[in-house]
Amino acid sequence: MAVIAIYSVKGGVGKTTFAVNLAWCSAAISRRTTLLWDLDAAGGAGFMLGIDPKKKRSADEVIARESDPAKLIKSTGYKDLDLLPADDTLRALDRQFDRLGKKKQLAKITGTLGRTYERIIFDCPPVLNETSAQVVRAADLIIVPLPPSPLSSRAFDIVVDEVKEQTKKHPPILPVLSMLDLRRNLHREAREQNPKWPAIPQASAIEQCAVRREPVGAFAPRAAGARGFAQLWTAIERKLAKL
Incomplete structure (x- = not known):
């Protein structure tokens, strides 16, 4: 089992698009049992996979282990790909981690889920707090989408500093240029x-993913965007194999 976090302290860099498409690649290309865990209260991952939120809001109960994750996990309709959806209870996730006082709470939960799933992918919120610290401690690999801009470069430096600060043996960080237009x-x-x-x-x-509510590889497998995510996933698998 490996945990892959899609993370940036800057919003609008394509984290959710990356998370959804890489999770699909994990399941469809590598044929791995895959869980996409949406930790962002906005719930974008579920939306992009065509899954509407439940009326009952209880995503935070998984963190406190008050609820079995299996009761909240939903099938996406794609073979080997499940979703642990977000809801607005995650807005207070940072405070919940602080109250629990367990620095590796997220890592322990993913360890349990790893009995069922070969790959767990986090769609992380753009925060710099205890939530991001928990993600760093749980992850085996951190993917940082970086649209080409000075602000993105600065955000990457912040991510690197955060990762190094939170764990002595930090997970590798893979920066990825996103929304690249060579014109x-x-x-x-x-x-x-x-x-x-x-x-x-x-x-x-790739922009159509949010409109169609599907991963790009599912509806346009020959498109440049689909090939880009497939190549990125191959690079991720190779990196994980070396860990």
């Missing part, structure tokens, strides 16, 4: 400065 000077410069980083292109098919 733009700034984007070309970012690519030239980081030629070895994986990249996901700016593509209309």
Whole structure:
């Protein structure tokens, strides 16, 4: 079992799009039993997978172990891919972790879920608090989407500092250029400065994920965006194999 966190302290960088598409790649390409765990109260992962939220709000009960995660996990309709959905109770997740006072609470829960799932992917909120610290301690690999901009570079530096601060032997961090458009000077410069980083292109098919509420590989497998996520997933699997 491996835990992969899609994380950035900056919003609007494509975290949920990455999480949904990589989870689909895990299940569809690698044929791994995969759980996408949405830790963001906005609930974007469920929306993008066509799953509407339940009226009963209880996502936070999983963290406190007051509820069996299996009771909240939902099938996505894609083979080997399940979702642990978010709801607005997660807005107070940071305070809940503080009250529990257990620094590896999230890691313990994922350890239990690992008996069922080979890959667990976190869609993380853009925060810098105890929630992000719990994610760092639970993750085997952290993926940081970075649209080519100075603010994104600064956000990446903050993520690196946070990861190093939270654990002595920190998980590897994989930066990924997102929404890359090589017609733009700034984007070309970012690519030239980081030629070895994986990249996901700016593509209309990827933008359609939120409209169609499907991963891009499910409806446009030959599109550049689908190929980009498939290549990124291959790189992730290779990195995990070396851990």
